[in-house]
Amino acid sequence: MATLFDKLWQAHRIAAAGRGQDLIHIDRILLHDLSGARALGEVAEKGYRVPHPELAFATPDHAVATAPGRTAETFARGAAGVAMLRDGANRHGIRLFDLGQDGQGIVHVMGPELGIVLPGLTVVCGDSHTCTNGGLGALAFGVGSSELTHALATQTLRLAKPKSMRVRFDGAFPPGTTAKDAVLHAIGALGTGAGAGYAIEWAGSAVRALPVEQRLTLCNLSIEMGARMGFIAPDETVFDWIAGRDFAPKGAAWDAALAAWRALRSDDDARFDADHAIDAGGIAPQVTWGTSPEHVIAVDAPIPAPDAAPDEARRKAWADALAYQGLAPGRPLAGTAVDWVFIGSCTNARLSDLREAAAIVRGRRVAEGVSAWVVPGSVRVKQAAEAEGLDRVFREAGFDWREPGCSLCVAANGEAVPPGARCVSTSNRNFVGRQGKDARTHLASPAMAAAAAVTGRITDIRRPF
Template sequence: MPRTLFDKLWDAHVVRELGDGWALLHIDRHLLHDLSGPPALAEVAARGLPLHDPALVFATPDHAASSQPGRLPGTFPLGGRLHGALAKLSADAGVRFYDLGQPGQGIVHVMGPELGIVLPGLTVICGDSHTCTNGGLGALAFGVGSSESTHALATQTLRQQKPKRMRIRCDGMLGAGVTAKDLALHIIGKLGAAAGVGYAIEFAGEAVRALDVESRLTLCNLTVELGARFGLIAPDARTVEWVRGRNFAPAGAAFDEAAAHWLSLASDADAVFDREEAIDATAIAPTITWGTSPEDAIAIDGTVPDPATASDDASRGAIEAALDYMGLAPRTAIAGTPVDWVFIGSCANSRLPDLRAAAEVARGRRVAAGVTAWVVPGSENVKRAAEAEGLREVFEAAGFQWREPGCSMCVAANGEQVPPQARCVSTSNRNFVGRQGPGARTHLASPAMAAAAAVTGRITDVRTLA
């Protein structure tokens, strides 16, 4: 029977069928960070249970770690306490711990793929909804709650209900200045933030195949903003070469054998999906959000919506509330909106190609007066590689702050916040009310678009700076 990529991954990990669509799955990799890791490890210890396989568990501080240059674990006091708990509990349980300043430390969804901890064909979990990022490598990756994390630590399994399958085919090629982030925001804006509820989503088509692996990770990162737990892209030759030589990847003949298996995971030509969507990639412009949900996305040459045109009272009220919070007027052009802050970072867009793209815009320019602009690499390895290429010097010469790796201002769990009513163009993945701090006004965009806003002082079509 023809199978989708998701079906092949699911079937390969079923330990036992439980009926009514439920199955017990084997978990191949378990990532822990400083917010969700300590409670799960502490619960296992409190029950007197050993970890089923500590070699498959990896921990690093990211969410609550300060990004301040020269930071220490206690630079942000709460972060210091969480760091200490994760370090101690990891040591007690025999879990690998990648500490601040060490190669390997970083945002879990950045360091996992870059170290080869995450590989095509594996099941990967973490107590974080953006674990779907790792599907960009062809892994079955999904976020879990604290009780599920505890169960997996003790048993290396999880009980899951199989979702329906959706394929989003992106036809044609993205234009100049248009990135995977723009593609993701465009899809969410078109289909809506609830379109993926109950589905595992596979991204396919010419535009997706043309993406580099880091861009595929960005696209899958925003799957959860469509309402889906799983986002997937089939492994191909580009994936295989990207994985080759990474710390935890197989080597020699074992790698060749693994690569052959990875390439066999693509959906069969006649596989049937429960839902199909088609996106014209050639029609996508650089995209930015205007409101308080990732689905509030418009092209850079678009205008802020008018509540009066809403189809129902609920939609009208939602638009009015979003405009009020964001301090925007209906029917106005989004381009030209003044900005106060720019944040380049997060598990969506903090990898080396992201920083290169932003640096190209920043090179030879200066951050506009009155704008505070931060660059936060996604991992210690990304930071060191960027510095070796001279990107730090480019950013600092332009007036950006070069920070230490971590989640930073994406979620503001480390005390780093956008001030109330300040407007921030951010490369992160969520623009909810208060996400970057109480009253903070967040516009989601690509790294190049964020850098363009930083140097012009307003939301700007990056293509005009070429």
């Protein structure tokens, strides 16, 4: 009667750490140029060893330019972080996937892609979207710099076990509805705080039918529902996807892994502290209207009025959000003119995301006055997309085709949506100022973003356009 979460936790529990905490072994540490560089700096400053450099992997992604031909110095203020990451990785013998090298990319894109992240592993990174990696059946979660330093110096973390939640999507997603829409819908229905204190197992027939890259997208937004950890029980779809990847086990180790991974599922009689079921068939393409991921509606639904908010705090939040976004309640989002489109981020910058967007763009042009960027999630994604000509589809339509990095998702690299501009973005956060000071963000799937780019308006992809 154990949950998958119980099994993952128990498999990594070294000892009780006293008073409700456990000492948990960490199998993989992912390091990037902001928090990773800082943690490596702290390790050096305090004179700690890194006992297991073979379990840590580094790549710069946050504060690096994505302009073609970029180097670490292209965004000058980010260069120090990249230099610290390089120095720390070299000093401790940690594998580094540097700018311009094979394997570099957004950390949650390159980790699964290279087989660094595997089912059943504990994975940490100084990045809240580490939960993305739960799509492979890993127990992956974001930590701050201090906990990251702790993990580097001890290969463990002291953790209180979260409660368990299951969210099931039963049935099948309708055409036009992706994992992105599903998880945005769940956040809208349950709230951005619903998962706080919980580890979420995403389950149900619609989830089991998802290909691996969609599962990564689904788990990516676990943190936007408040949950540090979100995962999906791994299955043959995942195992087939992992087989042969660079750091995936080979030979006898692969056979041992498969046997272990096939046991990674919640028992039929497992009890969850919270359990939610959502009808997958009722989910339309979603777009956020406000400044929190829970401010989300179907593309053809009316923008809600603050007076309809369930309480005073949300009435004020909704009114502030509408003012910031320059929107009025009552009308649907479809038809709203946009200035920018961003296809990228650890949420939606994998090959299948780019294919989905390219399928909409092919034979069309980016609308007059719209700036549209595609930022592939990794060097491998970029190369694979170019091999099948997707870069040409985007370029010929008028998109910018850029180098891998976080870019406009977090605007930490000197790239930003201009003040007041409205951006449809495949990223994960629509917070005030997230994509740039006073920038207005609408989160959506890659196909929805691509449709907005070519029409110049938020567009319902289920209807002819």
